[in-house]
Amino acid sequence: MDLRSDFDPTLPIEAARTPPTSWYLRPEFHERELASVFGSRWHFAARVEQLTAPGAFVATEVGDQPIVVVRGEEGELRAFHNVCRHHAACVMQGAGTADALVCPYHGWTYGLDGALRTAPAMGRIDGFDRDAMGLPSAAVAAWGPFVFVSLAEQPGDLHAELAPLNSLLEASGWGDLQYYGSGIYELECNWKVYVDNYLDGGYHIAHAHKSLDAELDMADYRTECHDTWCVQLCADSGSDRLEGGAIYAWLHPNFMINRYGPIMDTNLVVPRGHDRCEVRYDYWFREVEGADAEVFIRESLAQTDRIQQEDIALCANVQRGMRSVSYDRGVYAKSETGMYQFHRLLAGDLLTAE
Ligand SMILES: [Fe+2]
Structure with a gap:
């Protein structure tokens, strides 16, 4: 696989071709991507509200790498590779609060600062340097209500990268939203098919989401691309939900923030092999208590689920089509500037890692 001949990121969009289907179908390409795309960049790891108390932790993954994010005793946020130094068991599971990070396998115990405290009944080991x-550790940064982790040795300045997006979300009143709940969808497609679709x-x-089409003023739909992210903006068409x-x-690469009306939902697209992924949703609302809020949230979540089910079907359909011997690569519509940016960033990450 020669990335340079696979995809030309230098062309104007009207002359460009999409990456070949090998990027979506081949297990060996997926392995390269895990190391390069997921081994660099900032990745959503947790919500700040999960990590307020000292000892609070969230175990997650970046690509296929187990990671744990921890709030230390003095309030510092830290991230570690969540893998015991003894026999590689994942140390922490799920989320909660703990005094120490204790491996469930043989009880090796690490402090909230990641230092090894005890390794029971090990006996003498030559050259053992506790x-x-x-x-x-891994790099960690909080931005807005989110905690990000990077496995890069020198990750970029997350706050500087996202400053214009921060202004946009501040102006939208995202600070007034409260976390409500989460959901997970499993998809039969490569993770990039879902991102491309987004x-x-x-x-x-207009073709696949009739109910959403009715809520948006599609004539106003526009995309703004920035270095490592983009935003699609659209006015509502008089809808309460999208007011x-x-x-x-x-x-880039796999996190979406959808902010509309009194609502925010986020999507984290987690690869689960070369032809499967999982989309993790977090739901936020301005009002979460009271009978009116309950009705609004139920109806809003039903609408979000309807749109997601439509996208799940589309994405599985594309993944099946990519296996066709008749198809190798496609072209971009003029509206697909965000998608072309995604593919350019991917190509850059892959080439940098070579
Ligand atoms: Fe969609």
Whole structure:
């Protein structure tokens, strides 16, 4: 597989071709992507509200790498590779609060600072340096209500990268929203099929999401690309749910922030092999208590689920079509500037890692 001949990121969009289907079908390409795309960049890892108390932790993954994010005793946020230095068991599971990070396998115990405290009944080991046996750390940064982790040695400045998006979301009143709940969808497609679908500049909405089409003023739909993220903006068409219009932000590679009306939902697209992925939703609302809020939330979640089910079917359909011997690569519609940006960033990550 020669990436340079696979995809040319230098062409104007009207002359460009999409990456070949090998990027979506081949297990060996997926492995390269895990190391390069997921081994660099900032990745959503947790919500700040999960990590307020000292000792609060969230175990998650970045690509296929187990990670744990921890709030230390003095309030510092830390991230570690969540893998015991003894026999590689994942140390923490799920989310909660703990005094120490204890491996469930043989009880090796690490402090909230990642240092190895005890390794029971090990006996004498030649050359054992306890100070070097802590959990290796990863970069961590909080932005808005989100915590991000990076496995890069020198990750970029997350706050600087996202400053214009921060202004947009501040102006939308995202600070007034409260976390309500989460959901997970399993998809029969490569994770990039879902991201591509998200970044078509609203092209599929009129065809595939009739109910959403009715809520948006599609003549107003526009995409703004920035270095490592883009935003799709659209005015509402008098809908209560989308009052004030919609902000659909995508952060390279796999995180989306959908902010509309009194609502925000986020999507984390988690690869589960070369032909499967999982989309993790977090739901936020301005009002979460009272009978009116309950009705509004139920109806809104039903609408979100309807749109998601439509996208799940589309994405599985594309993944099946990509296996066709008749198809190798496609072209971009003029609205698909966000998608072209995604593919350019992917190509850059892959080439940098070579
Ligand atoms: Fe869609």
